[in-house]
Amino acid sequence: MIIFNASFLAVVGLILTGWYIWKCISSPLRVLPGPKTSLFMSLILKSIAPNEVSFASLEGIKEIYGSGGSGYDKTEFYDLFKAYGRSLSRGSQSAQEDSLNDVPSLLVEVWTYSSVGTIGEASQGPDANGEEDLHDYAFDGVTHQLFHPYGSDSLRNAQHEDIMKQVAFDDSLQNRLVQYYNPPLHRIIGQALSIFAKPRETPLADELVLSATQQTDSAQFTLLNRMQDKVYNMDHMDMAAECLDHMAAGIDTTGDGLCFLMWEISQPRSLHVQRRLQEELMANPDVAFDKLPYLDAVVSEGLRCFPAIPMSLPRYVPRGGRTIDGFFIPEHTIVSCQAYSTHRIDQTAFPQPDLFNPERWFEEEGALERKRLFFAFASGGRGCVGKHLALAEMKILLRDVYSKFTTLPDGSMTDEDMEMSDQLISSQPRGKKCLLRFEPIKMDAYS
Numbered sequence: 001m002i003i004f005n006a007s008f009l010a011v012v013g014l015i016l017t018g019w020y021i022w023k024c025i026s027s028p029l030r031v032l033p034g035p036k037t038s039l040f041m042s043l044i045l046k047s048i049a050p051n052e053v054s055f056a057s058l059e060g061i062k063e064i065y066g067s068g069g070s071g072y073d074k075t076e077f078y079d080l081f082k083a084y085g086r087s088l089s090r091g092s093q094s095a096q097e098d099s100l101n102d103v104p105s106l107l108v109e110v111w112t113y114s115s116v117g118t119i120g121e122a123s124q125g126p127d128a129n130g131e132e133d134l135h136d137y138a139f140d141g142v143t144h145q146l147f148h149p150y151g152s153d154s155l156r157n158a159q160h161e162d163i164m165k166q167v168a169f170d171d172s173l174q175n176r177l178v179q180y181y182n183p184p185l186h187r188i189i190g191q192a193l194s195i196f197a198k199p200r201e202t203p204l205a206d207e208l209v210l211s212a213t214q215q216t217d218s219a220q221f222t223l224l225n226r227m228q229d230k231v232y233n234m235d236h237m238d239m240a241a242e243c244l245d246h247m248a249a250g251i252d253t254t255g256d257g258l259c260f261l262m263w264e265i266s267q268p269r270s271l272h273v274q275r276r277l278q279e280e281l282m283a284n285p286d287v288a289f290d291k292l293p294y295l296d297a298v299v300s301e302g303l304r305c306f307p308a309i310p311m312s313l314p315r316y317v318p319r320g321g322r323t324i325d326g327f328f329i330p331e332h333t334i335v336s337c338q339a340y341s342t343h344r345i346d347q348t349a350f351p352q353p354d355l356f357n358p359e360r361w362f363e364e365e366g367a368l369e370r371k372r373l374f375f376a377f378a379s380g381g382r383g384c385v386g387k388h389l390a391l392a393e394m395k396i397l398l399r400d401v402y403s404k405f406t407t408l409p410d411g412s413m414t415d416e417d418m419e420m421s422d423q424l425i426s427s428q429p430r431g432k433k434c435l436l437r438f439e440p441i442k443m444d445a446y447s
Helices: 006-025 058-065 076-081 090-101 105-122 130-147 158-168 173-181 183-196 203-212 223-227 236-265 268-283 293-305 358-362 367-373 387-402
Strands: 052-055 322-324 327-329 334-337 405-409 420-422 427-429 436-440
Touching (some): 076 173, 130 203, 158 236, 236 268, 236 293, 358 367
16 A cells, blocks of 8 residues: 555655755744754753744843733643643632732741741751751741641641652652653653653642631631632632642742752852841841841842742743744744843843842842843733742741851852752752751840
8 A cells, every 4th residue: 555655655754854844944933043953843941942932131021921912821831730630710810919918927927937946956957958948938838828727837847848848849840841842752751751750749738738728717818718709719629729839839939049049148258248138137126027128139139040930931922923022923932031041141230140249239220120120020910929928938037047147058068069950940959958057146246
């Protein structure tokens, strides 16, 4: 039969190959800067592909994510984060924003105050790991925001810490990414891939979330309480999916952000930053955490240098195509920005971009551009709804730690241990540990 004729199959293969090559080299995207190989293929970890363009400019941010970018819908990439088979509900967006904006700072203050001593004490033990402690802190914070008083206490409760580890140190996304980008390849190698990147399994977290979301007496400020309002028309599994999604998003981001920041200001090259921060805190013991300018600058610079979410945030170009940063991009092309590049590429706004320098946030020149290019929480109407909670957690913990302690790197740590390891949706220390020494401040040094 003709379909088994080798010559026929070869001709068909050549025709299809020629058609594909012509399609790629005639694409409107061929004029864009980037590796020429991106015209022909999309590798799993690439941000530029035949139908995908990544921007690192203010114009790109404004068009794709800002008010001028309305109509840039999220891609199916976000389906990778479905919980219980359900996508994040748009109907609960206002409930999320109200809840996350209204978390009482007093509650954050209470769990932070009780956590600081625990973190300090744990850091001195033989099994100390500051990375895990900071993830515990973030886990406790986000679960109380979700369904207080049914949140976790993982800094003191080993069983709760096991839940945190199951969620935060999950490596199943790599498996799901292969399935998303190349389904035929995943069907071939999926079984073997599962040896290295197991399918997502979080039974302990499921038990916590499914149980907590059945409660009807959660605190008024919690997301659960808001979602239970009949106006949102959400059933139990809808609410559980929302809470699991927020819980997963709120652990690595805050935990790793604090981890890299505290490591940096503990280095000899940055001890002047730590000392100036301590001086501000000592001189203003009664000032609210969000009214301390140097603390704010330290957190902003930490998030600039070590963005908790390094991945691109993909969107589809609307019907008719759009011109972005001077380039016409056809409709349905995937476009995106990501924080690591936008925080570095404009050296007018960020001189010496790889230098950790909180003082840059006090300079008048370039101040507006710096704020506009700051992309740690994304931008626009679909920016991170957990921004206010994350900033409160980070600032209050840093305030309470550096009012009491000086932190120094443990002698067993190396620079390689703390290199940023891209986990696609988060950045973790390559060595999966962060060991710091907490030394009580000698008060007479600031008298």
